[in-house]
Amino acid sequence: MPVINTVFDRTTVKQLVFLFTSAFATAALKQLRSVIVPNTVLKSLLSPRSEAVVAATAGVVATNAEKITARFYPRMFAEHPELLRLFNQGNQANGEQSRALASSVVAYAVQLIDPDAPSFDHVMKRIAHKHLSLGIRPDQYTIVGHHLLAAVGEVLGDAVTPEIATAWDEVYWLFATQLIAEEARLYQQAGVDPARPLRPYRVVRRIEETHDVVSLVLEPADGDVLPDISPGQYVSVFVDLPDGSRQPRQYTVSSTALGTRLQITISRLKGTNGAPDGQVSSFLHDQAAIGDLLDVSAPAGDFVVGSSNGPLLLASAGAGITTVLPIVELIARTQPQRKVIVAHADRTSQDHALRDTVLAVGRQIDDFTAYTWYETLDDTDQHSKKGFMNLSELPLGDDVQVFTCGPLPFMRHVRSSLLERGVPASRIRYEVFGPDLWEV
Ligand SMILES: Cc1cc2nc3c(=O)[nH]c(=O)nc-3n(C[C@H](O)[C@H](O)[C@H](O)COP(=O)(O)OP(=O)(O)OC[C@H]3O[C@@H](n4cnc5c(N)ncnc54)[C@H](O)[C@@H]3O)c2cc1C
Ligand code: HEM
Structure with a gap:
């Protein structure tokens, strides 16, 4: 039995957290590509006693997971109102963050008890990158852990024996330790101090x-240079809203081809069916003026293209086009011989942002093709198709790598049409413009 099973307790977790966040360890972490523990090792980390308890109670926790996280946030915010400024209140109002947290904890627990569960690495990476962009610190894990486990007790009541509480505490801290370690690595790599995760940027053009x-x-x-940005990454932008609240959003x-400057592109979110208009997108549209300062995080996210020579399909809809331009710029700059297909769907050609720029940069790529689908097609438009994106006849190539970004139903459609065409799931990457509910 691995030693860690016999000694794993809160003290060990605290020691691990200290180790991962000490100056010595973080310097070493910088060299690593990832510190996420693989599935096979993960299972051996949970103590055998807790493994049995988690296996016996995972079902009931899963069934109540959304109820638990729905209780968790209000009780945490009541005690720590300063955290309201870190969490996207739109995602609180529509329940998406609650669902994302619930599903991640359940999926993590399943990993611990079932070695055949699908890999969880991409979820861990996504959470760690999001946390990096928000400046989440190791000490805040104690607050989240306390309120999450208290919410379990509130929802499940007397059914939570001390043994069950201990087992789920262990699950939480295993998850937390891994995230803290991966985040320590990302902060080191980005050269960011989590105590000061933001930099002021001036709006120089609209x-x-x-x-x-x-x-x-x-x-x-601040007069300093731009950070390294991998095309496809995002930043968190924090704004002070007229009602006095402060809110972050990712863009x-x-x-990334503007020298000393970077560009973000914001789609205005209109509320439908009685829901309010988007707070931050409306604010940036209506208020952000040349000369204004915005607090911006380090670049984060792993929706980035590798340097292989295989063909690329970039399939986007609506605001998802913002991921396409930087990737096309990258290929034009570094691999102009690489085959690139861009496929974009939008409501109309007038709604299709960045189209001309993508086409202009695409002309620097030897083998570049663009396809467009519009729900409403102008009579004069000879090049686009009417209706939803149809990938069945595109000349993709056997080893195509796919990057897709847009609303979830759109990406599900893209994925299923490509799977039908024999593209392996492992070659299809996606970016969700909200909490990742893909697998919920
Ligand atoms: C990795 C990533 C990259 C992104 N990149 C981009 C990008 O390049 N460009 C871009 O435009 N966007 C991007 N986004 C999305 C962006 O971060 C914001 O989510 C978007 O701008 C909407 O923010 P908002 O403040 O305007 O809307 P919010 O105020 O957050 O509202 C979001 C939704 O919640 C609903 N809502 C809010 N309050 C309530 C309520 N009380 N009851 C019911 N519903 C409610 C709103 O109606 C709306 O539908 C990205 C997101 C991520 C995660
Ligand atoms: C083990 C502990 C934790 C887990 C499992 C967890 C999980 C998650 C998940 C699944 C997301 C959504 C990621 C996505 O965009 O897809 C998220 C986002 C976030 N997390 Fe955590 N988290 C943990 C700890 C923390 C801590 C300690 C904080 C600090 C207070 C924190 C603050 C946030 C914030 C602010 C967001 C963005 C929320 C939003 O934009 O709506 N998390 N986390």
């Missing part, structure tokens, strides 16, 4: 791309 989409070109206002860096 480009009205379409009626509902604006690009903001931003320049660091993809829509161009």
